[in-house]
Amino acid sequence: MSMSEKEILFRSEEIFGTLVGEEKLSELTSLLASLERANLGAVTALSPKSEPMGHRAILREASNAG
Amino acid sequence: MPDNLTRLPASEITARVRSGELSAVDVAEAFLVRAEKIGPGLNTWITLDCEGALDQAQKIDAIVADGKDPGLLAGVPVGLKDIIDVAGLRTTAGSLIFKDQMASEDAPLTRKIRNAGAIILGKVNLHEFAFGPSGHNPHYGDQKNPWDPERVTGGSSGGSANAAATGQASITIGSDTGGSIRIPSSLCGVIGHKPTFGLVTKAGCVPLSWSLDSFGPLATSAESCALMMSAIAGPDPEDPSSLQAEAPDFISTLDRPLAGLRIGHARNYYADISDPSVCEAVEEVDRALAEAGAQVIEVNIPDLETAYGAATNFMMPEASAFHEKNIRERSGDYDPKVLDRLKIGFFVPATSYIQAQRFRSQWTAQVLREVFGKVDLVLAAATPVPAPLRSAKTIKVNGKEYDARGHLIVLTRHINFLGFPSTGFPSGFSNEGLPLGAQLIGPPLQDHRTIAAVHQLEKTGALRFQYAPFDG
Numbered sequence: 001m002s003m004s005e006k007e008i009l010f011r012s013e014e015i016f017g018t019l020v021g022e023e024k025l026s027e028l029t030s031l032l033a034s035l036e037r038a039n040l041g042a043v044t045a046l047s048p049k050s051e052p053m054g055h056r057a058i059l060r061e062a063s064n065a066g
Numbered sequence: 067m068p069d070n071l072t073r074l075p076a077s078e079i080t081a082r083v084r085s086g087e088l089s090a091v092d093v094a095e096a097f098l099v100r101a102e103k104i105g106p107g108l109n110t111w112i113t114l115d116c117e118g119a120l121d122q123a124q125k126i127d128a129i130v131a132d133g134k135d136p137g138l139l140a141g142v143p144v145g146l147k148d149i150i151d152v153a154g155l156r157t158t159a160g161s162l163i164f165k166d167q168m169a170s171e172d173a174p175l176t177r178k179i180r181n182a183g184a185i186i187l188g189k190v191n192l193h194e195f196a197f198g199p200s201g202h203n204p205h206y207g208d209q210k211n212p213w214d215p216e217r218v219t220g221g222s223s224g225g226s227a228n229a230a231a232t233g234q235a236s237i238t239i240g241s242d243t244g245g246s247i248r249i250p251s252s253l254c255g256v257i258g259h260k261p262t263f264g265l266v267t268k269a270g271c272v273p274l275s276w277s278l279d280s281f282g283p284l285a286t287s288a289e290s291c292a293l294m295m296s297a298i299a300g301p302d303p304e305d306p307s308s309l310q311a312e313a314p315d316f317i318s319t320l321d322r323p324l325a326g327l328r329i330g331h332a333r334n335y336y337a338d339i340s341d342p343s344v345c346e347a348v349e350e351v352d353r354a355l356a357e358a359g360a361q362v363i364e365v366n367i368p369d370l371e372t373a374y375g376a377a378t379n380f381m382m383p384e385a386s387a388f389h390e391k392n393i394r395e396r397s398g399d400y401d402p403k404v405l406d407r408l409k410i411g412f413f414v415p416a417t418s419y420i421q422a423q424r425f426r427s428q429w430t431a432q433v434l435r436e437v438f439g440k441v442d443l444v445l446a447a448a449t450p451v452p453a454p455l456r457s458a459k460t461i462k463v464n465g466k467e468y469d470a471r472g473h474l475i476v477l478t479r480h481i482n483f484l485g486f487p488s489t490g491f492p493s494g495f496s497n498e499g500l501p502l503g504a505q506l507i508g509p510p511l512q513d514h515r516t517i518a519a520v521h522q523l524e525k526t527g528a529l530r531f532q533y534a535p536f537d538g
Contacts, residue, residue: 018397
């Protein structure tokens with residue numbers, strides 16, 4: 001779930017020490033919504049067997065032969 | 067010193083230095099003169115270390131005079147992206163934050179390059195903290211494209227690319243987290259290799275994203291990239307991500323013919339979002355590969371959109387995590403555009419980061435099975451457009467408007483997410499005379515095959531490197 005504008009404003013002030021302007025807030029909200037859509041796309045495609053360290057395992061098993 | 071020394075291939079420099087026919091000092095002086103003449107106009111260098119370079123060159127000449135082996139890169143002048151530690155030089159990362167950060171020792175990558183006998187000329191400019199695909203930099207100057215200085219080099223390794231394209235260094239080292247070697251190699255017309263993730267050490271280098279960063283060469287030929295990869299590839303106990311596998315033999319495999327190679331042409335990866343000139347240039351590469359006896363077939367890379375989004379959800383929090391302390395304490399010292407991007411990761415939920423990691427595992431296995439189960443290498447464009455103007459905010463492709471910076475990265479980020487090797491190379495020129503770029507992508511640890519295939523394309527004459535016309 002993406003963050004509400006209120007949460008974004010609160011965290012911005014806490015981390016960056018500044019308030020986010022209206023234009024930047026709108027850009028950030030829109031970007032975060034698109035990242036959340038991307039996340040939902042990944043979640044929908046994921047097999048229950050998928051686990052985070054699988055990528056390292058694939059590279060470790062690779063061979064330079066050929 | 068004769069300027070034409072700067073046009074010698076790295077293999078010829080090292081052969082002649084090793085035989086004593088050419089002095090490493092003469093070579094280093096020629097490149098330094100060229101760098102001092104050309105560099106300022108292109109904002110190539112952050113630190114040019116004339117004294118250190120000549121000192122190294124004298125040592126190489128002394129080793130040769132003693133009849134000892136000076137290494138396979140003996141006397142080859144090299145430029146390092148300024149996120150790689152070199153003892154006694156500052157590592158600025160193209161930032162104000164690190165502007166006075168002196169390195170007390172060489173990064174393992176630097177040690178490997180030095181041990182191979184290369185001459186480190188200095189540190190080249192980049193997009194601040196390697197976090198941007200254009201080469202803009204308000205602190206050390208925008209890296210300028212040597213084919214038209216009003217245009218971007220591409221980034222983040224913009225100084226690495228414009229140095230190689232103008233003969234200021236024989237080989238340069240860049241880093242590639244989402245395309246930062248292949249984008250500038252495409253826009254500046256040089257060959258650039260992004261290695262398999264973990265094949266080249268990244269210890270002692272400023273990170274952008276620990277799980278995606280790869281370091282590799284940019285040069286004027288595939289053979290030069292092979293030489294450098296021979297020196298830098300292989301396990302490193304100082305890098306927790308380092309693969310334990312032995313590095314491939316990059317030199318003996320260079321002459322493998324294209325005949326019999328199965329190449330998948332992934333038009334679904336780039337055609338709809340690329341300029342027609344880019345697509346036509348890749349079609350010409352396709353024809354050249356087929357004429358040389360390769361079997362070229364159409365392949366589709368699955369789930370591109372989901373993978374791109376997942377890669378973004380994965381990279382942003384890693385970048386933000388590295389910068390959190392400095393963002394909390396010194397946010398005013400960042401380029402505001404870089405800072406805006408660095409802020410994003412603070413708002414990506416931990417679950418999205420982990421789902422992206424899970425998707426990375428699953429998608430990588432799927433691409434290996436469905437694509438590399440059928441073909442040895444995959445052909446695609448490297449950037450969807452030639453170099454945009456540095457002042458451009460948006461660009462139009464096939465009637466659709468895109469963000470000028472964001473669109474540069476759309477054909478490269480996926481490959482970092484896979485962790486696979488990819489060699490970018492010049493595929494032709496636009497009507498305006500700007501370089502166009504393609505890439506050959508391989509499965510993990512097949513770096514030698516992507517580089518060898520580009521070398522064979524050079525031998526057929528289908529790929530002709532040209533130095534950029536900028537002359538100071």
